[in-house]
Amino acid sequence: MDAAEIESPKKRKIVETAYHLFKTRGFYATGVDLIMQTASVSKRTLYKYFPTKNELIVSVLNYYRAAYADYFNQILAQQDKSSRQKILNIFEDAEQWFEDINFHGCLAVNAMGEFSGKDRAIEDSCIRFKQWEIDMLTMLTRDITSRQSEELAYKLFVLLEGMSAIAQVAKGKCPVNMTAMADEMIKKYL
Template sequence: MTTSTETSSTPSARERLLDAAEALIYAGGIHATGVDAIVRESGTARKSFYTHFESKDALVAAALERRDERWMNWFIEGTRNSGGTPRAQLLGMFDVLRKWFASEDFHGCAFLNASGEIADAEDPIRVVARGHKARLLSFIRELFDEFAAASGHDSRHAAKLSRQWLILIDGAIGVALVSGEPDAARDARAAAERLIGDEPESSRSPSRRAPSR
C-alpha cells in the first residue's frame, strides 16, 4: 500500500539507497564513500538505512547484486544484437564494450573495483563480484558452444577459450580505465580474432566475400 506522499511510481527508500550507493561507490570507491554521503544522496532519513540494511557492507553487496543483473542483461542483449552468427557475436562483445568505454560514466568494472578494496575472499562483496564473473564466463561459454556447433570447431576447447576470452574482456576494461582510451576494446578484439582464427569461407555471407575478378 502506498501513502499520499509515496506513489507506486516513486522509488522506495530502499531503492533510493541502492541507487545512491551504487552511483557513489562506482565513482569514488567503497572506502571513500561513507554512510552519511549515501543517505544524503538518497534523500532518505538515516533511520531508513538501518531499517533496510544491517551495515554499509550489506548495502554495497545488495547494490552490486542489482548492478550485476542490470549489467548482464545489457551486455547479453548488446552482444546478441551485434551479429547474426556466434562468431560475430563473440567479436561483437568488444564493440559493445567500446561504447561503454566511451561513455561519460565509465569508471571500469564495478566488480573488479570492489574486489580490489576488499581483502577477504569470502566477504559478501567479494562473493557477489565472483558471482558476476562466473555469470559472464557462463555466457561466454554458451556462445563458444554455439560457435563450435556452427563452425565445426572442437567443442572440447570451448572452456579454455572462454576463460581466455574473459581475460581479454577484463584486460580491455582495465586498460580503458587507466588510459582513458576506448580503443582498448578494438585492440582486444584484434587479439580475439587471432585467438579463434579466420572465419570459414562457407560461413561468410555473400556480401563479405571478395569480389570476383
C-alpha cells in the first residue's frame, strides 16, 4: 500500500538514500544537494518527484513505516508461534537493534523533534506512525487478553520506546533483560 507509492526506480533510490541520510545526519542538517549526489540523481529529477524537501521527508517517513510493516508482517506470519512468543521475538530483535553503535533512534521521534509546530504534514506522518505501532501491538495483545489488550499493548509500547530513546543517547550495554521484563508484563494478563 505505502510501498506502492514508489513506482520509478529513481524515485525509490531517492527515498532510500534520503532515509539513510536523514537517519544518520538529521533532517535539517541533510541538504538536498547531498541527497541528490549520494543518490546519483540530478536535482531536476529530485524536484520532479518531490516538489519540496518536506514532501520528500513525508515520503521517507512513509517508507520507514512500510519497511517496519514488512518486518512486522514477517513476525505475524509465523503461525507456529503464539502471540506471546511473537511479542517476545520483537523485544529480542529490538534489544539487538538498540545495542548497535549506529542506532539513531526512531525516525518519527526525531522528525517530531525537528518539525513539531512547523509542518503539519510531517507532524501527521509521525503521529500516524506511532498510532500504527500501537495498533500493531494491540493486534497481538488481543490474543492474550481481549478485555485489556490496549492497556497491555500500551505498556509494552512504553518499554520499547524507552529502550529506543535511551539507546539513542546513552550507548552501552543495557543492564536489564528487557525481553524478560516484557514477559513478566505479559504474564499478568494471561
